[in-house]
Amino acid sequence: MPTPHLGTNLHRRAPLAKLTVSAVLALALSALFAVSPAWAADGQITGLAGKCVDVAAASDANGTPVQLYECNGTSAQKWSVSGDGTLRALGKCLDVVDRSTADGAAVQLWDCSGGANQQWVVTAAHDIVNPAADKCLDVRDNNSANGTRLQIWTCTGGANQKWDAPASGGGTPSGFVVSEAQFNQMFPNRNPFYTYSGLTAALGAYPGFAGTGSDTTRKQEAAAFLANVSHETGGLVYVVEQNTANYPHYCDGNQPYGCPAGQAAYYGRGPIQLSWNFNYKAAGDALGIDLLNNPWLVENDASVAWKTGLWYWNTQSGPGTMTPHAAMVNGAGFGQTIRSINGSLECDGRNPAQVQSRVDAYQRFASVLGVSPGANLYC
Structure with missing residues (x-):
């Protein structure tokens, strides 16, 4: 492996002009x-029409759909951003079905495995991105109705991909595209x-x-x-x-x-x-x-x-x-x-x-x- 440069990059430059x-x-x-995200309270992740990311029927069973739903303060809508890059509710992880990286792949609740399909980055631009797919958490068909399934989709900047998320560990999130785990x-x-x-x-x-x-x-x-x-x-x-x-x-x-x-x-x-x-x-x-x-x-x-x-x-x-x-x-x-x-x-x-x-x-x-x-x- 080539030897690292270790400190000679700035040594041979002409003096820099003073900043004006x-x-x-x-x-x-x-x-x-600079715009800072307005992080949601009480662990909720809010998005389209002010509605929440919700675990259907508050079930902690593997494969339970994750959907958009009216915010109600229940445990089905309490999410935490973990230091390992996962988003968790009811003791399980937000997971892309079948480890798919395709547009339209649905998300669900599943046992936390450390897989790439369970890694998420909350950005300063209010996107929630799965790095493995390089795609955003998305409300299917831009539909704000209760029960609309969430999925991943190529990031477009649309309102159906913008989220206010809870802070990691109760603090202020960095908004950096690189998680601490990464x-x-x-x-x-x-x-x-x-x-x-x-x-x-x-x-x-x-x-x-x-x-x-x-x-x-x-x-x-x-x-x-x-x-x-x-x-x-x-x-x-x-x-x-x-x-x-x-x-x-x-x-x-x-x-x-x-x-x-x-x-x-x-x-x-x-x-x-x-x-x-x-x-x-x-x-x-x-x-x-x-x-x-x-x-x-x-x-x-x-x-x-x-x-x-x-x-x-x-x-x-x-x-x-x-x-x-x-x-x-x-x-x-x-x-x-x-x-x-x-x-x-x-x-x-x-x-x-x-x-x-x-x-x-x-x-x-x-x-x-x-x-x-x-x-x-x-x-």
Whole structure:
């Protein structure tokens, strides 16, 4: 397996220009006006015509249909979003009949088995998605009558696919297209520092990330980000750059602010291995965190670490021509994210093994999310 890159992606870049006042204002406004789901109370999942996801006749028998019904507060309508990615009522799981991934496959109640047909992601766009099928929970025929059967269907954004769902574990759901169970599957050997909660806490800084476009696009972007992160950190194992001999080299003394934390303080840290004093200054300015004077926050605070990774992904093009975020949401493909992160050292045949390592990770993670990786994987 190719050796992970582990922290040289930002080391050879020219200094970044300061963010303009208008850019900072735009970021602030995007966060302020980001739409947050109105999560339903008491475990109900409400949808079309304000009606509830309901287990027919409140039966806990395997194979009981799941339907739309007038909300009545009974146990047949009390759902929980479990940490393993399942939706549960009456002690059993919401299940796609016969493990089908076809449009029109009905859903039912069944013993929880851990199968892909029982995995659901509640998104910030109010979709409830089965990743294996890459399809949405759907009210059949857009019919709001009591007893209408629920099914999965290609996500259309229609009102019959929009839901207000309960929070996972009684807290506020992240709305992220990657569940905690899927995150753990992607990173089975991760360093405890890289928490799922740290990642989801950081998402508010860039609400467009994995929240733009179709459900497929959102999943592809999440998989692409996490694949590059995996490559940079050896599978989320490394928090700091491993080659300590490089540490004194990341202070650009030509910057007017210098290196107040010390000559050797700006080594690679975090999921994208942020390095150089000018990158710490620019990321800190964008995030409202003094990283120039306290770069150690990136290795001590998981949320800050993830925010620096998202800052680069969403705002910097590096040696490429677009940000990695733009590459994924505009259909340029995964290869352009590699170019934007480390193209000057890897792309155009410079290091095909490193490129292949990133592509392999992306394909694995796309599979975990049940989505096609799309075209243009290489740079």
